[in-house]
Structures are given as structure tokens and as C-alpha cells.
Amino acid sequence: MKFKDLEYLRIENQTTSFPKHFYGKFCISLIHKGIKQIAFENQSLFREIGSISITNSQRSIF
Numbered sequence: 001m002k003f004k005d006l007e008y009l010r011i012e013n014q015t016t017s018f019p020k021h022f023y024g025k026f027c028i029s030l031i032h033k034g035i036k037q038i039a040f041e042n043q044s045l046f047r048e049i050g051s052i053s054i055t056n057s058q059r060s061i062f
Helices: none
Strands: 026-030 036-039 044-047 052-056
Antiparallel strands (some): 036 044
8 A cells, every 4th residue: 555745754863852843644652651731722642652643733832
């Protein structure tokens, strides 16, 4: 099965935060280590080890 415009990103040993940013599509994340923060206008969600998150990134800020 082919997926048009599929991007794969693997991050290891990250020691600094990414600047806040948007994507124009959905983001699927599998957390192996650490914690992922997903920021919305009025709240933040945190995903921990073993979590899978699917985010409509047009509505969130990473």
C-alpha cells in the first residue's frame, strides 16, 4: 500500500524543545521514551511512553 506525502521522522536523544509549529495534515506519533506535549490554545496534552497519538495538527501547536 502506498501513502502519498507520508513523512517519517525519528528523534533520539532530544535535549531541547522544538519551536511551536503547525502541519497541514494529521500527525501520528508513537512515544518510545520521554513525554510529548501537544499544546492547544487553552490547554496542553501530554503523551507518555507507550502512547500513540493521532493529532489533527491544523488545530494544535506542537
